[in-house]
Amino acid sequence: MAVAPMKRLLVAAHRSEREELLHELQRLGVVEIQELDPKDLEEGARVVKETPGDELLSLEDKLGEVRYVLDFLDRHFPPPRTLIEQFAGSKVPIDEEELEKIGEFDYGEIYQECRRLDEALTELNNKKSRLQTSMEQVEPWLKLDISLDAPVETDWVRVLIGSIALRGEVEAASELKEAVPESCWVEVDRDRDRVRLVIIIPRDEAEKVQEILARYDYTPAVLPRYGGTAQEFYEGCQEEIARLDEEGAKVIEAIKELVEYRFQLRALYDYLGLSRDRLLAATNLVRTEKACLLEGWVKEEDVDEVVDRLEGRLESAAVQVRDPEPDEETPVALDNGPLSRPFEVLMQLYSLPTRFQLDPTGLVAFFFGLFFAMAMTDAGYGIMLAAICFILLRKVHMSPLGERTFQLLFLGGLATIVAGVLSGGWWGDNIITIKPLWFSPSAQPLTFLLLSFGLGIVHLYVGMALGFYENVRKGDILAGIYDQVLWMVLVGSLILWVAAGEAYPGLVNIAKWAAIISSVGIILTGGREHKNILVRLAGGIYSLYNVSGYLSDILSYSRLLGLGMATGIIANVINIVAMMVFQLPVIGPIGAVLILVGGHLFNLFISVVGSYVHCSRLQYVEFFGKFYEGGGRAFAPFAPETKYVYLEE
Amino acid sequence: MGLGLVLGLLGAGLAVFLAGTGSAIGVGLTGQAASGAVSEDPDMFAKSLILQIIPGTQGIYGFLIGFLTIQRLGFLGGGLASISVETGLSLLMACLPVGIVGLTSAIAQGKVTATGISLVAKRPEELAKAMIFAVMVEFYAILAFLVSFLMLQGVTI
Structure with missing residues (x-):
């Protein structure tokens, strides 16, 4: 029942071993790295902040690409998750060697393939929705049994294809007959509130007819140019959609084949994430031309292990440990017996x-x-x-x-x-x-x-x-x-x-x-x-x-x-x-x-x-x-943070 | 069947009806918020469920008091009890705390859990805090349930 005592850790190493150093700390997962400011150090002139630069950018790009592939696969084939997994999370164990191997995994082809399939699907869907729009326009006119590209105007006559409101039907017909006796009125179809018509009129009476029809809510039909009847066009669309669906199914099939790479991709995502975290952690360090310096907090009980590991595995590491200053705030970790x-x-x-x-x-x-x-x-x-x-x-x-x-x-x-x-x-x-x-x-x-x-x-x-x-x-x-x-x-x-x-x-x-x-x-x-x-x-x-x-x-x-x-x-x-x-x-x-x-x-x-x-x-x-005040900042050691896999010791 | 019995039944009905209505509203409010959160992130389902269930407890308290009242009236076997008007009224009174407080607290709690859902949607690690806010309201439903139960025990048939 106590707050675990903390020690301040200082590590200096050759710059070539920076990545090793951070990797080792990440593996240990017991050191909280503190950000260092060159200004706070004495020889400020020669010391600058460590900057990972392009390496970080390229890693972020790769992470984005793998993320895209995983999201794409999840969208089409959602991974099954039980209620318990939703609540407690589910990660797969993996040992470090295997993860390193997956780090070499070349996802480039899969990425390109996903891009291609994604575009193909979008293209298919666009085509399909265009067809569906045309089908909706043609649907009311399925009984119109003339070719849709038949001429609507000759030297002498004009053909009007459109619908008027049902309730004005009788009046409109008689008014038209009276005003333009030569006009011909053919009903194509009707439903609850519209009558769909073909009206043939002398061309020079067109204006008069339009005027009359306008009073009865006349709407001209929007029909595609097509060398066949509306019914034929409609069926053609249906066939085309069926063909598109078939193509779509093939694309889905192709996506399904990629699902088998999901585990590698997930592990790769975590692998890249871990590398990115190391580069981000590096921004807390300062460096000279040849050396880099790291400071952080570590629990007293872990000090020996950290020192042994760093000095044992790194050639150039020099480690120093000191107590916190009397009034220095340290991050807080609790240290209790197994029952509490x-x-x-x-x-x-x-x-x-x-x-x-x-x-x-x-x-x-x-x-x-x-x-x-x-x-x-x-x-x-x-x-x-x-x-x-x-x-x-x-x-x-x-x-x-x-x-x-x-x-x-x-x-x-x-x-x-x-x-x-x-x-x-x-x-x-x-x-x-x-x-x-x-x-x-x-x-x-x-x-x-x-x-x-x-x-x-x-x-x-x-x-x-x-x-x-x-x-x-x-x-x-x-x-x-x-x-x-x-x-x-x-x-x-x-x-x-x-x-x-x-x-x-x-x-x-x-x-x-x-x-x-x-x-x-x-x-x-x-x-x-x-x-x-x-x-x-x-x-x-x-x-x-x-x-x-x-x-x-x-x-x-x-x-x-x-x-x-x-x-x-x-x-x-x-x-x-x-x-x-x-x-x-x-x-x-x-x-x-x-x-x-x-x-x-x-x-x-x-x-x-x-x-x-x-x-x-x-x-x-x-x-x-x-009695309690609280306000301690939780100890947050630099440790492997992953989404899909966890490292086995 | 005497008037006393009818009054007892009225009490059982009110306990179930009022508290149940409150819980239905509270659970419903939370469910709406939960659907929104789950549409953004399907993994919110399990956490939303926990928050959604909290305003449901008032309905259970009401049901329990109603059930125990019906049992004491003898509707669940053992022959109907013959009770006086005073006893029937006492049973009715015993049912009121859980009914009325159940109604109001479940609605209030439903509002808290509905906003709790959006809290958890933004910060999934804060589920416990969202639950504690909701439980602040729960306390009063528990008190009412307790008083109803003690009153019910006190009425001799």
């Missing part, structure tokens, strides 16, 4: 301590486990949770955060089993009835509530004690007395006052006086940052109002009762429903089993989510509120 290590996740999610604060992970681990178990209170669910986490940890390669989280849940599951044995919960308490070792929350909810409050008060007191300790460590023992001890006395005496009741009048008396004295103390000291006496007293009275804050902190622990009972009640209801289904003929037993399995898994899921988050809140708000 998974709970570092909770600290990471909130804020890490700086190296000048104490690391509360161990206490957080204890209380989180305790409260988590109380919020679940069911041995059956504890067994399921621990088993599921155990299997996942064994089978799936996860990110460090995911791994810690599941380890945490595994320990939470074990604690839940204990709580379940004490409270007699085995997937509810109405199918498997095992007598509780202690008491059953559903039979004695009030006892459970008081237990929650009691443990909550212990939790808060530990928080206040830590606050006192921090103040003492800073040398401000008075602040510790004013801000923590007085409050501990006040809150404690108030609780005693209520709890002792009329049964112990002597205790009540003591509690009353302790409460009054500590209140006066708080009124006198609570506003001590103000100079003016009156303002100071007002501030003190105001700070006494914080009693309500402590009250709501304590009441907040009632959520443990709510969560714990909800788990049990839901489990019981699932059992009751399953029993009811069991009595149905034929499907009964199967249905009952399905309901039991599905129901309890679902209940486990929501109970775990609820317990995890509520217990986090009890740490972050109620506990940390009493």
